[in-house]
Amino acid sequence: MQRTLSIIKPDGVKKKLIGAVIAVFEEAGVRVAAMKMKKLSREEAEGFYYVHKQQPFFPELVEFMISGPVVLMALEGDDVIVRNRELMGATDPAKAAPGTIRARWADSKQNNIVHGSDSVESARFEIGYFFAEIEIC
Numbered sequence: 001m002q003r004t005l006s007i008i009k010p011d012g013v014k015k016k017l018i019g020a021v022i023a024v025f026e027e028a029g030v031r032v033a034a035m036k037m038k039k040l041s042r043e044e045a046e047g048f049y050y051v052h053k054q055q056p057f058f059p060e061l062v063e064f065m066i067s068g069p070v071v072l073m074a075l076e077g078d079d080v081i082v083r084n085r086e087l088m089g090a091t092d093p094a095k096a097a098p099g100t101i102r103a104r105w106a107d108s109k110q111n112n113i114v115h116g117s118d119s120v121e122s123a124r125f126e127i128g129y130f131f132a133e134i135e136i137c
């Protein structure tokens with residue numbers, strides 16, 4: 001059993017896709033183990049994406065992530081880190097496999113509806129960044 005962090009980003013919330021995205025996870029047999037809605041502060045967004053600090057898109061990414069509330073979830077299931085990334089599709093929606101969340105609903109590499117942890121180490125960091133163990137069911 002593995003856990004991963006999922007974020008429905010401000011564009012997903014604005015497009016009223018919270019329910020649709022959660023349905024994708026639940027229909028795939030992925031369990032939502034923790035969930036909360038939050039408007040990130042600039043410091044929280046910068047700290048979360050610190051690995052991308054040197055990237056040219058970092059300032060714009062931070063502005064986007066604080067532009068409205070996000071939905072934070074800890075997902076649980078067998079091999080859920082890879083499975084969640086399969087359900088999301090590639091970062092660039094133009095390259096995302098048909099039927100994936102990003103192929104269906106994302107507008108651009110930045111405005112790509114969802115985030116998902118990319119490794120066991122980042123999942124541990126990212127879940128711990130937003131959730132206390134006691135909040136995970």
Ligand code: CMP
Pocket residue numbers: 052057061091109110111112114115116
């Ligand atoms: P995410 O999976 O949350 O991880 C980092 C985010 O940076 C990514 O999704 C995109 O929202 C954004 N991102 C990655 N590459 C680019 C890019 N080339 N241009 C703009 N934004 C990007």
